[in-house]
Amino acid sequence: MKRRTGFLIGGAAVTAMASVAGALVYGGGGAGAKDGGSALPSATATIIRTDLVQSKTVDGRIDFARRRAVKSAVAGTVTVPAREGATVTRGQALYELDDKPVTLLYGPVPAFREMKVGDRGSDVLQLERNLVALGYGQGLYVDPRFDKATEAAVKRWQTSLNRTPTGRVGKGDVVFQPEQVAVVRADAALADQVGPDAAVLTVASTEPVVRARLDQADASLTTKGTRVVVTLPSGATQRGRVAGTVQPEGSEETTPQNDITVEIALDGGASAVSGEDAKATASVKFVSESRKGVLVVPVEAVVALRGADGGYGLQLVEGSTSRMVRVETGMTADGRIEVSGPRLEEGLKVGTATE
Template sequence: MRRRTGFLVGGVAAAAVAVGAGALAYGGGGSDDGRSERPPATTTVTRTDLVLSKTVDGKVDYAQRRAVKSAVPGTVTVAAREGTTVTRGQALYELDDKPVTLLYGPVPAFREMKVGARGSDVLELERNLVALGYGGGLYVDPRYDRATAAAVKRWQRSLNRTPTGRVGKGDVVFQPEQVKVVRADAALADQVGPEAPALTIASTRPVVRAQLDQTDASLTAKGTRVEVTLPSGTIKRGRVTGTVKPEDSGDEEASGDTITVEVSLDGGASASGEDAKATASVKFVSESREDVLTVPVEAVVALRGTDGGYGLQLVEGRTSRMVRVETGLTADGRIEVSGSQLKEGLTVGVATE
């Protein structure tokens, strides 16, 4: 897994101590009022936003990948078509020259449904018959009666199937909503059954999947802010919605040493037209500070003495003086500073090698 940028650790104390020695390069020449000569190198206090982040590669995908297995053994006579969106009443694939039809509902099709059957699967079936326009005279309830059988026959005729009035096990697949076919696991003429997937489907909601190291587990928290640069160069904002198992991510490079994170784009932003095989850039934001005063890390001086702390060498004309500051977030080589004597635009010394 390729990483393009490292994680910027906010080790303020370590960074400041490291530049403390460099501060000696500012020169001495102190006077009784605490002033020193102007340092040879200077920088400006700026006001900006600081963002602590990590950027990794990602792939455009669709949410909630899951496998669809055939409830009964058979031969694939029409394979699933990768990339297609399948809606209620359409075939996912064909088995033994019969369409396996997608219907909507949360309860799986686990048995043959015929006159005399009762249950939530029957209720789902009747709701779908009504939605597809075959529910004339049908009272929607959990009972499979003669009216249900009549509606099923009308539906079967529209599919060019023998109108038996029964829905066989394996004839339909219930899913909560329309689905995207992301992979055809079984090809034409393959033998399928309950043991192996015939196809892999997903929600039609676009997501971006990325891999993080186990040490970055804090970034996988639901709601973590993300900025995604899609393969086309378009930048979208999003949030982490969860993690997925390596075997469900569709990423052959996923391993036990990484965590696969699923990111949803804000506002249901579209990723249609993006190359699913190309790489996206995913920037995880772990912490941010808006509209704060910042200086390069090299400008911060570790103060000696019993009080310790950190300071900046404030330049005033040809002389300078040390002022105590409080430090905050460190990111991209800059550090947040605050103090009663600080404001945007002031000139401060910076360590030289």
Template sequence: MAVALAAGAGAVVLGAGPEAEPAGGGRGLPPATATVVRTDLVSSKTVDGRLDYAGRRPVKSAVPGTVTVAAEEVATVRQGQALYELDDKPVTLLYGPVPMFREMRTGDRGTDVLQLERNLRDLGFGGGLYVDPRYDAATEAAVKRWQKSLNREPTGRVGKGDAVFQPGRVKVVSADAALADQVGPDRAVLTVASPRPVVRADLDQADAPLTAPGTRVEVTLPSGTTVRGKVTGTVRPGGAGAGAGDAAGGGGGGAREGITVEVTLDDGTPAGEDARATASVRFVSESRKGVLVVPVEAVVALRGENGGYGLEVVEGTKSRMVRVETGMTADGKIEVSGAALREGMRVGVAAP
């Protein structure tokens, strides 16, 4: 009768064994032996990955128009700088979590007004401006000063297509609209990401426990350098993303029936790595330090009233069955423990 042992990475099928018996037990010696060793046991999964930037997301034009200056790929754009130009007018990057959902003018109130005023102050146009959620005469004056600096008509109003709010500076990872393209709310003009480099890797839905933020990862970069990192975000099928400090989603795409994981390297990505080449990403799901292990096939299921599992310990020309507790499994080995078990013991296994 075969018995399934559930441990660590999955179910291990063991052959039926005898009850715990005294030395010899009336049986011959096993056909082969293995040594009980003390080591670190690690359960892991290795998949291919690629170098990228965190939190890819598309930027669409809030209003229809013609691209007169296209986005510059690989450029890092900061507060107050233009992402691209539409109808010969710059579309400016401003910082804040609230998207540009309306034209702002005198008399308006809201968190979008508050973040606009913070940007005007930070960019040096906030003289006499009290930063609050009210769009008043001082706000209008500050906006006019900002518009004049951009060679725009100083209307004192901020249109939906004048600016794009993002959490911070962005890296332009792709220019999705070229010069003279017609764009609007239904089309991405560019795709941006955080300037923070990451490694992206695709996992199956069954590997969801490995996607938890903070999961430790070992990455072998295209150059062969091995570095450590941790999971900091995911991009799920359909473009709904989640991440630590970034809006993730859309542009990077996940595996159709899986999860794309973003891994941040502890010391950043070393210079000179080929972004087009494949990296190897090793996820550690479980580990044990300094435990006794044997080959999985050494463990036998004990029959009888007490059941459990044991190892056939070989001592010279005799053998005896030792009852053990089992733990995690990895790479064909299993963690074992027991009062009668010692490092260096020889235990029976099936013939190779």
């Protein structure tokens, strides 16, 4: 029996096939099947139907989405610091400054001024919406005007907080965020002096994500919506998708400049990471391309055909004889290549190169 010699080339599989030392260059080159006579290859493989997946696996860690710093709007002393790991909702204190709670309220407009009777604006509108949601909106018509009804509602709210009921919301009394937040880091400790330029705490969405780093060569995998399979520290697997890229911060400051940090949203949401160790490493498998239910053979089974038509072929083994058939090649993954052609079906034997 003859040893298959030569080289492989072809389409998307150039790199993979060129690395195989034992592939055949077939000299028939004519259209359709070519009679291979009784010369049999020294090794064979079976055509199978399966899924092909191109992927890359990297380490990751559980985190929360959309981290951002919260700075004090006024100078003061931290008398109760933020609680790392806490989830803070509307009406609760994020921290205390000069023995006064700084309260979380919901809204997209930052608290940029003192609000009092006579003021108008979108900040007043969202303040009134929060007063109603907290149960202090009796007789309050929600609009952008800070009137006497607003003042009365603010006083009721301030009384519930054991604060002097001034009817005014001072600059620095509240922090507006779009929704409830998770406190991921306390940036100011008890007795620290803070001001507008200093972060008091870092918050994030309560939506869990997995963060992973890729280098620039894998930039195509960072596209929003790229499919991902995450193996969590417990060994459980969760599907997800790339939600976006973020700037590295905190402990990630040593990240090489060419690396890209991505956030992955898990299909299972918060329940997916319940009980998981956030400090342990997760495994993140990025799926760049996949083909379902295709015919595949080992890469080294595909041969380059010489002649005017060129192309690629497989040496079909039928009992004590073999013949060459022309095929179309497709995606490669894990040493296998997709093949198609009118003469191919699952279970057929094909010749492969040997070392």
